[in-house]
Amino acid sequence: MTAHPNLTLYHGEPNGPSFTVLAALFETDVDADLVHIDLTHADRHGPNCERSVAVDMSIEGEGPVLVADGEPMADSVFIACYLDAIGTGTRLRPADPYARWQMMMFCRQTIERVAPAAAFLGCKAHLAGKLHAMIPGIFDGLAARIHSEDLRARWHDVRDGIFPQGQVDDSVTKIVQAVERVEAQLADKDWLMGDYTIADLESYAWLAGMVELVPQAFVNKPGTSGWMERLRARPAVQRALSAATVPDPRQVWAPGPEINRWG
Amino acid sequence: MADVTLYHWEPNANSGKPMLALMEKGVAFNSHYLDLLNFDQHQPDYLKINPQGTIPAMTHGHLVLTESTAMMEYVDEAFDGPKLMPASPQDQWRIRWWMKFMDQWLGPSFSMFGWKFFVGPSARKRGEAELEAAINRIPLPERQVAWRKAIYGLFSDEEMAESGRRIGVGIKMLEAELSQRAWLASDQYSLADVNGFNLAYALPLSQPHLANDDLTPNIMRWLRAIYARPATKACWALGRTDMVKRVDILEQDYIPNKGAAA
Numbered sequence: 001m002t003a004h005p006n007l008t009l010y011h012g013e014p015n016g017p018s019f020t021v022l023a024a025l026f027e028t029d030v031d032a033d034l035v036h037i038d039l040t041h042a043d044r045h046g047p048n049c050e051r052s053v054a055v056d057m058s059i060e061g062e063g064p065v066l067v068a069d070g071e072p073m074a075d076s077v078f079i080a081c082y083l084d085a086i087g088t089g090t091r092l093r094p095a096d097p098y099a100r101w102q103m104m105m106f107c108r109q110t111i112e113r114v115a116p117a118a119a120f121l122g123c124k125a126h127l128a129g130k131l132h133a134m135i136p137g138i139f140d141g142l143a144a145r146i147h148s149e150d151l152r153a154r155w156h157d158v159r160d161g162i163f164p165q166g167q168v169d170d171s172v173t174k175i176v177q178a179v180e181r182v183e184a185q186l187a188d189k190d191w192l193m194g195d196y197t198i199a200d201l202e203s204y205a206w207l208a209g210m211v212e213l214v215p216q217a218f219v220n221k222p223g224t225s226g227w228m229e230r231l232r233a234r235p236a237v238q239r240a241l242s243a244a245t246v247p248d249p250r251q252v253w254a255p256g257p258e259i260n261r262w263g
Numbered sequence: 264m265a266d267v268t269l270y271h272w273e274p275n276a277n278s279g280k281p282m283l284a285l286m287e288k289g290v291a292f293n294s295h296y297l298d299l300l301n302f303d304q305h306q307p308d309y310l311k312i313n314p315q316g317t318i319p320a321m322t323h324g325h326l327v328l329t330e331s332t333a334m335m336e337y338v339d340e341a342f343d344g345p346k347l348m349p350a351s352p353q354d355q356w357r358i359r360w361w362m363k364f365m366d367q368w369l370g371p372s373f374s375m376f377g378w379k380f381f382v383g384p385s386a387r388k389r390g391e392a393e394l395e396a397a398i399n400r401i402p403l404p405e406r407q408v409a410w411r412k413a414i415y416g417l418f419s420d421e422e423m424a425e426s427g428r429r430i431g432v433g434i435k436m437l438e439a440e441l442s443q444r445a446w447l448a449s450d451q452y453s454l455a456d457v458n459g460f461n462l463a464y465a466l467p468l469s470q471p472h473l474a475n476d477d478l479t480p481n482i483m484r485w486l487r488a489i490y491a492r493p494a495t496k497a498c499w500a501l502g503r504t505d506m507v508k509r510v511d512i513l514e515q516d517y518i519p520n521k522g523a524a525a
Contacts, residue, residue, distance in 0.1 A: 005353075081352075081359065082352045104336065
């Protein structure tokens with residue numbers, strides 16, 4: 001028996017941050033009650049989910065929520081670190097402090113550069129139409145529940161179809177660069193940091209849906225394609241992907257982190 | 264000769280974080296001061312250490328580390344001395360959540376004010392040709408954009424208003440969190456406090472209408488408790504400009520709410 005608190009995980013489709021946490025949960029062999037919520041319906045901000053300042057103000061945007069001992073926690077990479085610390089299964093962080101620093105640095109680059117770009121392009125392709133088709137009163141009611149003003153503004157932008165070309169181009173560039181970085185890391189190893197870690201989960205989480213939306217980034221990238229296949233073949237990842245309620249969870253996006261305000 | 268060298272600017276914001284963490288741990292290090300306003304961080308000698316030209320950077324033997332918050336976690340794990348992370352994984356999660364929130368949401372809003380009213384005007388004392396040459400030496404394109412905005416005062420009213428809003432929201436969040444616990448995000452002094460102090464120590468000076476003993480007594484208690492620590496005193500003694508004097512405001516026992524700032 002694992003000695004950890006009773007856990008409940010509120011998660012969306014296994015894509016983006018919900019993928020990272022579902023896969024980390026199964027890799028680390030931690031028990032949690034799973035509650036599927038519709039992140040594209042702002043469920044995270046209503047009665048279907050538990051809330052806290054950390055959930056309301058998480059700059060990750062629409063990520064999963066893990067409740068431990070009554071405390072709702074957000075931010076997928078840090079939840080994955082938590083699961084790694086309490087779990088008994090696969091270790092998802094290196095033990096060596098420098099290797100751990102390298103892993104956290106890789107994750108931070110993904111969080112800061114890749115996630116905003118991927119969420120922006122994903123919402124443009126797969127959420128804007130759905131929100132635009134919503135009856136105004138219904139959308140406004142959902143949006144009004146969102147506590148963070150800047151996250152709420154991102155929802156309104158998606159509904160209103162505000163996707164400035166400069167940000168589209170910049171986001172595509174960021175995805176292209178991210179795949180180049182992944183490909184370079186994999187030149188001489190099977191996993192991004194050598195060992196299989198949270199960096200693999202978090203990078204896959206944001207890039208998997210980009211194969212459809214930014215196909216040019218993946219042309220001639222055998223290392224990246226092979227890595228995605230290897231990752232998907234892992235039993236814990238299979239289990240995470242089987243939590244999907246739609247044919248292709250890589251097409252399900254909700255507003256993510258903001259694009260850097262400093263340009 | 265210590266096998267740790269820290270390349271840093273003033274004890275403030277990102278530079279101050281690993282400086283204070285090293286001092287709390289009692290780790291001896293060579294202090295290599297870089298003058299941010301003289302663009303020392305974009306000179307070839309430093310770019311050999313950190314090709315991205317960001318401050319701070321740390322070397323430990325042959326290892327090179329950048330990014331202040333990740334660097335602090337390394338410092339805590341790699342060296343002996345008091346632990347700056349609690350043992351509880353849930354506390355660790357909370358500390359990381361707050362550090363990310365400060366690094367990526369609240370901190371950039373503070374810096375926008377700092378750059379508009381301090382860094383920009385200081386840099387503009389140089390001639391335009393010298394400034395352009397300095398900007399063109401910056402390795403990261405997004406840092407070029409940021410420096411250009413700062414140097415020429417290009418932050419829009421809308422951007423400044425949004426940063427102002429975030430500062431107001433962030434101060435209320437900090438006060439609420441510190442009303443629940445002695446320290447930020449856990450019950451022991453941790454990296455979150457080291458990080459938070461570097462962000463917030465000058466608040467009662469720069470935002471006296473938002474942070475004072477009447478409105479935010481818990482923030483003030485917390486700042487004074489960190490200021491009183493010997494490591495903090497030793498860290499701030501490494502500053503070379505008038506910037507370090509801002510911390511002196513924490514010697515005042517009572518800072519009243521004087522209403523809107525001038």
